[in-house]
Amino acid sequence: MIYLRLFITFFKIGLFNFGGGYAMISFIQNEVVFKYGWLTNLQFTDLVAVSQVTPGPVGINMATYTGYLATGNVWGAGVATLAVCLPSFLLMLWLGKFLLKNRHAPRVEGVFKVLRPLVVGLIAAAALALCNAENFIDVKSVFFFLAAFLLVFTRKASPIAVLLGAAVAAFWVY
Numbered sequence: 138m139i140y141l142r143l144f145i146t147f148f149k150i151g152l153f154n155f156g157g158g159y160a161m162i163s164f165i166q167n168e169v170v171f172k173y174g175w176l177t178n179l180q181f182t183d184l185v186a187v188s189q190v191t192p193g194p195v196g197i198n199m200a201t202y203t204g205y206l207a208t209g210n211v212w213g214a215g216v217a218t219l220a221v222c223l224p225s226f227l228l229m230l231w232l233g234k235f236l237l238k239n240r241h242a243p244r245v246e247g248v249f250k251v252l253r254p255l256v257v258g259l260i261a262a263a264a265l266a267l268c269n270a271e272n273f274i275d276v277k278s279v280f281f282f283l284a285a286f287l288l289v290f291t292r293k294a295s296p297i298a299v300l301l302g303a304a305v306a307a308f309w310v311y
Contacts, residue, residue, distance in 0.1 A: 139208055140216050142173065147200050147220035158188070158195030165199055175207035197221060277310055 146168050154161045162185060169175045176184065184206070188198035197218060204217025239245045268274060281303050288294040 140213065143204055143207060143213055143217050144220040146173070147204070147217045148223060150196075150200070151221040152224035154196075158197070158199065161196040161199065165196075165203065169203050169207070173207075175203065180206065281307060 150161060150164055150168065154164050166181055170178055170181050184199055184202050185195075187202060188195045191198050200217040200221040201214045204213035204215070205211065207213055207217075236245065285299045285303055288299050289296050
């Protein structure tokens, strides 16, 4: 019965939690420490630390480790991991089908006309946030950027081919 309880608990966490793994921490703690007692506070603190240093999303790592600690085997880890990922997977599956079916609808096209420049702006903002005294932009990097941009947008070159070409060129230049 613990497997069903694990699945329901982590499915609920995956379904109702927004903001990524760090936003899940208090929700997971409430469920696994206070509500069900699967972990002690000390174990939960260790769980957060291990989840942060292990490769992968923090929330998924926490679900995996909690499932393992609660059941003592990998089946519990698998159930908790599947449960926390399943809501997002199902939502993306539904959204993907909806967008494929309605991609030519005027409202959907209008939303994407607004989203495209916003995404470019967010990526540019992230890139600029990384520019500091340690990470300066040199002339060669600007040249690579402009060349890649022009190849993709004016010549309709494959972005993957441009990326691979830039990697090879950068290897020789730097």
